[in-house]
Amino acid sequence: MLPIDIGDFTVSTPDEGWRDYYHKAWQDLCDKAVAAIDAGQFQNAFQAVRWIERSEVTDQPAADKGSRFPGGRPMMRDSSFRGNGCLVPRFSDPGYPALLADLMEHCGPFDAVVEIGSGWGRNLFDIFYHSAWPGPYFGGELTSGGRQLATRLSPLAGGMEVSFHAYDHTQPDLSFIGARQNVLVYSVHSLEQVAMLGDDFFDRLCSFAPKMTGVHIEPFGFQIEQPGPLTQQHAVVNRERGWNQDFAKTLHSAQDRGIVQIDSIAAEIFLSSDITNPSSFAMWTSA
């Protein structure tokens, strides 16, 4: 791991690069989780997702120095809001699946929901349990380990229609969704890992159904605003990591060319789960 110093925090970037890192990380996680699934440890996908999250989490530095619950978990966790660091209760979360389920209810109905860069499917399963909408859901993911674990979790989500497919943000192809009329496509912290999306990224997404709605929960706040001191540090981290620099520019360019209409864009409005990588929000509809 190559350390990057951003004041109070040192973050690291893997020597092998992020693409290879996730190939190995999701394969290792898949092997571990499949053993637990095969041992019959879970009644449903909700329980499996929570078990994976508990086993994967590492606590960050400031919270780690404070009081602890019996068993060892810190009572607080490091977070940030609008560019300022803060401590928040350890068992609070940023609420992405609840937000997406709520948007589905207020802005739908959609005839397909697609996550691009879906990892091992955690958001899709959580959205299903939050929304009660049966699907079809689709996950598009770069790594075979992520797709494999997601596919093994799918039978545990009784009543959910879901499938996982090979997908690369650098050549966005959603043809695996088939013929649809009104699609919600979203991403959560995966576009972050593509340095430059390229000018036609949103044009290509919009070509897969007559009506497309996009939601992105991604760390692009520094590209549109400087709400607080951590925002500038985050811009440095992203540049050093080789992470995304052109999300906001590409989205605005798509709007200027009449491809999408931006419904909402807001910088660093979640209690971030990673103080060094705060989430922002954007929503668009095809024009």
Ligand SMILES: C[S@@+](CC[C@H](N)C(=O)[O-])C[C@H]1O[C@@H](n2cnc3c(N)ncnc32)[C@H](O)[C@@H]1O
């Ligand atoms: C931080 S994880 C987030 C996974 C998932 N969205 C979540 O919130 O749990 C980043 C994911 O982006 C995927 N990813 C990275 N580059 C990608 C690309 N070019 N195309 C598709 N997925 C990619 C990684 O394989 C990984 O699964």
